[in-house]
Every structure is written in C-alpha cells, then in structure tokens.
Amino acid sequence: MFDWLFASPAERRLLGQQKLRGPTPWVIAIMSFSILIIAATGLALANTAGVLTRAIEARYAVEVPNGGGDLARITDVVRRSPGVTSAEPVSESDMRKTLERWLGPAAAASGDLPVPALVNFDAGADANLGAIEQSVRAVAPDARIVAHRESIGPLLHSLRLLQWVAFGLVLMLSGAASAAVVLAARGALDTHRSTIEVMHGVGATDVQVTRLFQRRIAIDALVGSVAGAGAAAVVLLLLTAGASFAGELMGGATLSGPDLVILALLPLALTALATWVARTAVLAALRQAL
Amino acid sequence: MAEFDSVGLRYGTGAEVLRDLDFRLANGGFYFLTGPSGAGKTSLLKLLYLAQRPTRGRIKLFGEELSEAPRDALPPFRRRIGVVFQDFRLIRHLSAFDNVALPLRVAGAKDEDVEGPVREMLAWVGLADRSSARPPTLSGGEQQRVAIARAVINRPELLVADEPTGNVDADMANRLMGLFTALNRLGTTVVVATHDVGLIGATPGAQMIRIEQGTLTDPTGVLKHPPGRA
Numbered sequence: 315m316f317d318w319l320f321a322s323p324a325e326r327r328l329l330g331q332q333k334l335r336g337p338t339p340w341v342i343a344i345m346s347f348s349i350l351i352i353a354a355t356g357l358a359l360a361n362t363a364g365v366l367t368r369a370i371e372a373r374y375a376v377e378v379p380n381g382g383g384d385l386a387r388i389t390d391v392v393r394r395s396p397g398v399t400s401a402e403p404v405s406e407s408d409m410r411k412t413l414e415r416w417l418g419p420a421a422a423a424s425g426d427l428p429v430p431a432l433v434n435f436d437a438g439a440d441a442n443l444g445a446i447e448q449s450v451r452a453v454a455p456d457a458r459i460v461a462h463r464e465s466i467g468p469l470l471h472s473l474r475l476l477q478w479v480a481f482g483l484v485l486m487l488s489g490a491a492s493a494a495v496v497l498a499a500r501g502a503l504d505t506h507r508s509t510i511e512v513m514h515g516v517g518a519t520d521v522q523v524t525r526l527f528q529r530r531i532a533i534d535a536l537v538g539s540v541a542g543a544g545a546a547a548v549v550l551l552l553l554t555a556g557a558s559f560a561g562e563l564m565g566g567a568t569l570s571g572p573d574l575v576i577l578a579l580l581p582l583a584l585t586a587l588a589t590w591v592a593r594t595a596v597l598a599a600l601r602q603a604l
Numbered sequence: 605m606a607e608f609d610s611v612g613l614r615y616g617t618g619a620e621v622l623r624d625l626d627f628r629l630a631n632g633g634f635y636f637l638t639g640p641s642g643a644g645k646t647s648l649l650k651l652l653y654l655a656q657r658p659t660r661g662r663i664k665l666f667g668e669e670l671s672e673a674p675r676d677a678l679p680p681f682r683r684r685i686g687v688v689f690q691d692f693r694l695i696r697h698l699s700a701f702d703n704v705a706l707p708l709r710v711a712g713a714k715d716e717d718v719e720g721p722v723r724e725m726l727a728w729v730g731l732a733d734r735s736s737a738r739p740p741t742l743s744g745g746e747q748q749r750v751a752i753a754r755a756v757i758n759r760p761e762l763l764v765a766d767e768p769t770g771n772v773d774a775d776m777a778n779r780l781m782g783l784f785t786a787l788n789r790l791g792t793t794v795v796v797a798t799h800d801v802g803l804i805g806a807t808p809g810a811q812m813i814r815i816e817q818g819t820l821t822d823p824t825g826v827l828k829h830p831p832g833r834a
Contacts, residue, residue, distance in 0.1 A: 324709055330697045509695050515655065516707040516754070517683030519676070601675065 328513075329506055329526050338498040338531065339538035342588060345491040346542025346581050347549075349484050353580055354550050356480025357573040363473040370462035372399075372438065378431040378454045388457065389433050391449045397441025404432040491584060492591045495531060499595040502527055510600070520600040528593045535588035539581035605631045605762060605793045606652060611661030611671075613647055621647050622818045625661065627827035629795065634788045636804045637797040639815035645797040646690065646766055648815060652795060653687045653764045654678050666761065683711050686760030686792075688768045692751040694739040700726065700746075701735040704753045711758060725753045728783065730776070744771040752780055756787055763787060765796045769803065781807060 376388055385403045392401040409429045417427075431454070437443065443459055450457045463470075503510065506527075513523055569577070611625040622644045629635060637645050650656040651663060654670065663671040665681060686707075694703045705722045726735050729749035739747050748771045755763060763784065769777035781803055788794045795813075796803070804812055814821040 322715065324702060324705070324715070327698060327702060328695070508693065512693050512695055512706070513710065514679075515653070515682065515687055515689075515693070516710050517679045517681075517685075518710045519679045522710065 325526060328509060329502075329530060336498065336501070338494065338534040339541070341494040341498075342491060342535050342538025342584065343542035343545070345487050345494070346539040346584055347546045348542075349487045349491075349584065350543055350546035350577055350580055351549060352480050352483045352487070354546070354569060354573075354577055356477050356484070357569055357576065359473050359477045359480065361568060361570065361573070363470055363477065366466060366470060366473075367463075370466050372436050373462040374435055374437055374443070375460050375462065376431075376433040376435070376450050376457050377460055378457045380428050380430070380456060384453060385431050385433065387453050388431065388450055391453055392433055392435050392446060395441065395446040395449055397438045398446065399436045399438055401433055401435035404434065406431075488584065488587060492587060495535065495588045495591045496595045498534070499527060499531060499592045500599060502530070503596060503599050520597055523600060524593055524596045527596045528589055531592035532585060532589040535585045535592075536581075539584045539588075543578075543581040605629045605633070605666070607662075607664040608651075609662045609664075611651065611658045611663060613644075613651065613656065614659050620659070620818060622651070622658075625820055627813070627820055627822060629793060629827075631793060632788065632791050633793050634785070634807060634810040635793075635795045635813055636807070636810055637795060637813045637815065638799065638801070638804070643815045644818045645815055647818075649687075649764050649766055649795070649797055652762070653685050654682050683707070683758070684761045686755035686758070686763045688748075688752050688755045688763075688765035690766040690770070690797075692739070692747045694747055694750055694754075696739050699736045699738055700731055700742065700750045703739070703750055704757055707754060707758045721757060722753075725757050726750075729753045729780075745773070745776060748772055749776070749780070752783070756783065759787070759790070760792060763792050763794045765794070767798055768796060769798065769800060777803070778806070 376392060378388070385405075389401050389403045392398055406429055409432065413427070413429065437446070447457070447459045450459070510523055606629040608625045608627050611622065612620050613622040614620045625648070637648065639645050647656070651658060652665075654665070658671050661671065662669060666684060668681070670678070670681060695706070698706075701722055704725055705718045708718045708721065723732065723735070726732050729752060731746060731749055731753070734742065734746060737746075739750070742750065748768065752765070752768055755765065765784070768784075769780055772780065777800075784794050784796065785807060798804075804810060811827075813827060820827065
C-alpha cells in the first residue's frame, strides 16, 4: 500500500534531483501553520465553553437591585435552604471594584451610586429555587434569583459559534491546500511531460508514472506540514506563556492531552490529504493522454 | 504480427492523414517504410507503436484487437514493442545508462538484472565509455545510438524505427542495421522508416512499404497477404 514511498534510486532520478522544488512546501507550510493555530484556538474555545458550562451549571445569584438590605442575613437564609451546597456574598467593596473597571475610579468612590447586593450560591438538583426565593424575599422583598447560565448563555453561544467557525476555517484551508497541490501536480506534469511520454512509450502504466509524482508531492507536503506545525507550536507556546490573564478571565482555556494528539496528527492528515489529491490529480491528467 | 483493416487517422478536425490502410505484417518480417516527407510515415508508425488510436478501422497487434482497447490494457503491449524515435526522445537529466535501462526497469527488472545487459548494449553501440554522460553532452549520433540501445534492450517482438540511421555515419549505420538484422533473425519483426534506399538494398529479404499521401502502395499484394515465416 505504501510501497510508492520507497522508490529506488533509479526511480528517484527519473524526475531529477533538485532539492528545492518550487512553492509547494512553502504553501503547505503556511497552510499547516494556519490550520494548527486555528484548530488550537477552536479546541481551546471548546474547552473554555465546557469549563464555563460545568462551572455555572448549578450556580445562581441572589440579586437585590438597590443594594442595602442585610447581606449577611440574606446569605444566611440562602445557606440554610435545603439543597444549597455553598453561598458566598459579594462584598460592596468587591462590587465597587468591579464597577470601577467600567465606570472609572470616581464611580467606585461615590457613595451616591447604588450598588446591587449579590450573593452567589451553588445548588444541587434537589434544591427548590422557588422556596429559596420566597425565603430571601422575606428579608429583601426586591430580591430575585438569577441562574448564571442565563447571563452567560450568549457568551457560550458565541464560543460555540466561534468553535464552528474555526472548524470551517480548517476545512477551507485544507481545501485551499488541496487546490495548491492540484496546481503543483499539474505544473510538475507539464515540466516532466517529455519524460512521461517516454515512460508511456516504453510501457509504463499510469500507476508507475503516478508513483513518482505522488512520492515527490508527499515529501514536499510532509516537509511543509512539519515546518508549519513547528512554527505553530512555537507560537502556541508563546501564547500559552503569556495567557495567564486570559486564562483567568476565560476560566482556564487550555488544551487537553487528546487535543494535543489531534493537533499533532493534523500535519500528518494534511500530508495524507495532499498525497491523495496529488495521486488523483495526476491519474486524472494522465487519463487524458493515450 | 500486425493487421490493419480500413484504418484511417486524422488529427483533430483536420483532413485524414492516413486513409484506408489495409495490410498485414508477418511475424518475423523486415519492412522498410518509405515515402516522401509528409506522406504519413511517422503517423503510421505511431499507430504501430500504440501512441495513437485510429479514427476509423481496426488494428490488431500480437493477435489482439487494440484500436479500442482501454488505455490500461496498452502498457503490456507497448513493452513488447521497441521504438526508435526520429527525435530520439531521451530523458535529458538521465545518464545514457539510465536511459537504456528504462524499459527494463519499467518492466520490473531488478537493479542486478539491469547492469549487465545495459553495459553490454552500450558497448555494442560503441558507447561503453559514455554510460554516465547525459544526452545534452552527447553528439547527435551518440544520442541516436542510445535511443536504439533503449529500443532493443528488452528484445522486443516488434521494433519500430523512424529514420534510425539519419544521424550516424555509414559505418555506424551498417552496424545498426546489422543489429536490426540480428534481432530480426531472432524473431523480431522490424519496421524501419527511412529515406535511405541504400539500406533497403543492403538488407536481404526485406520488403518495402511505400506510402504516398496517406495511402499504401502494395502492387504485389504481399502486404495484404504476407507469406508465412520460413
């Protein structure tokens, strides 16, 4: 099945021995680099979405719009409710720090700006949210319970969408790489047309001729893919090193072991695709001759 | 060996360059194909060595009808044919050795089975010391000898040569014709297109096929009903 990879020295000489063989390895390298970066981004986004989903699945917040109220009592009521596993109040100072990011230091220092009171809590499947809300309203009538997944829903939707966009881009780049390989194969056929005619003349089959081009393009694709993947790995490592802030913000966007295996296999998949496309293109072109 | 029945050939939408070819070549025969330039000699040879399909009629080669055979079926038949092209068609970046070895390698011969016969053949055509030279560094006559060596290296059943002595001196021409005659004695059918009538006279037992304006002249009917090989 893979005997075409092991050409004899005589077979290798048939297409000449030049070391740098046109733009194909470079094009494949650029495609491989782009595919890996995009695929890594897509996988990280998927992981982030998963982490976020798991983190907020059972997380709720008690919001008291005009602040005030008795935060300690509200927290106590929530904690004592059946099914609640933990409850943490968000202090007014923390709320003001958060607001400071959006409204500036003046807003944070102003006592005129009402700050909502907030108690985050985790509830198990057996918790009765209606009952918890009633209990809380006994202390703070304006209070309402909000599921975190409702707030984060649009973000999660965007993450999933971006993940599919990344997948689509990987497919498009693979298609572009295939098109480049077809052009390279046709160019190689034109360059070596006289050699092919002689080979056919002495009884070579299309498969024998195709083996020569298939092997050469496979090597070009492998060199390009590995070079592109190497460059992408360096970039990803640099991004990972500088992503501590982003990691905190996104809840730890990391790549798992299986993700790394997928990324490692992508250059090989690209090489396999290029080889198959080259074989198909060469065989199709040869069939047009007698 | 070869049977042409009402064969015609046209390129694209042009006029027919070969018309109503109706002849048979006997196994082991030696044929000279002559005729003025543009008469259709090279086109006829292309049909013989399966580089071209006829646009009409039927061609039978080695007992098989091949005019409409699928292209995948043709390589085994081409391996039984040796061709000396008018323009040599050597692969420029291969050495003389590799050019001559090509038919053997295409047929699947191992390297150890290639070395001896190729060296022997190159020695026979007087190029033993030029085996590693590439075609652009060879003279026209040397290139032609490499082309001839390549055509006969695997003892073809049919040898087709287009002006094989056009670029060599008289002595080498005689030696090459001697090689063709020797192959013919071993059973190879030989078809040589040439303008050199001296060659025809110097080859006993050879028959002449004359082609003019795309049609064959066969006044004796020997091509239509070739005698069996003695």
